[in-house]
Amino acid sequence: MIGTRLTTLACCWLVALSSLAPAEPITVQRWSVDEPVVGEAVEITAQGVELRVEDAVIPETIPWYDVREINGLANQQRPFREAAEDAWRAHLRLGRGDYPGALTMYR
Numbered sequence: 001m002i003g004t005r006l007t008t009l010a011c012c013w014l015v016a017l018s019s020l021a022p023a024e025p026i027t028v029q030r031w032s033v034d035e036p037v038v039g040e041a042v043e044i045t046a047q048g049v050e051l052r053v054e055d056a057v058i059p060e061t062i063p064w065y066d067v068r069e070i071n072g073l074a075n076q077q078r079p080f081r082e083a084a085e086d087a088w089r090a091h092l093r094l095g096r097g098d099y100p101g102a103l104t105m106y107r
Contacts, residue, residue: 026072065091
C-alpha cells in the first residue's frame with residue numbers, strides 16, 4: 001500500500017520538479033528536528049526527497065518517514081502528505097517494536 005503510493009508519489013514529484021527553475025529553493029520540515037532543511041530540489045524518489053543544501057556536492061536524502069511538509073512546490077502536496085504520513089506512522093511503530101502494526105502499514 002505505501003510502496004504503491006510512494007511510487008505514484010515519486011512520479012508526481014518528478015513532474016513537479018521538471019517545471020521548477022534549476023535553483024529554486026524548497027523547504028522541508030522534518031519530524032526528527034525542529035530546524036527545516038532549505039535547498040535545491042535534486043530529485044524526488046521512492047526513498048525520499050533529495051536536496052542540495054548550499055554548495056554541497058552530494059545531495060542530502062530525507063526519507064519519507066521524516067518528511068513532515070514541503071514548502072516551495074506548487075499545490076501538489078495532497079498525494080504526498082498521505083504517503084509521507086503513513087510512512088512516518090509505520091516507522092514509529094517499527095521503532096517501538098510493533099512489528100505487526102508496522103507491517104500492515106508498509107504493505
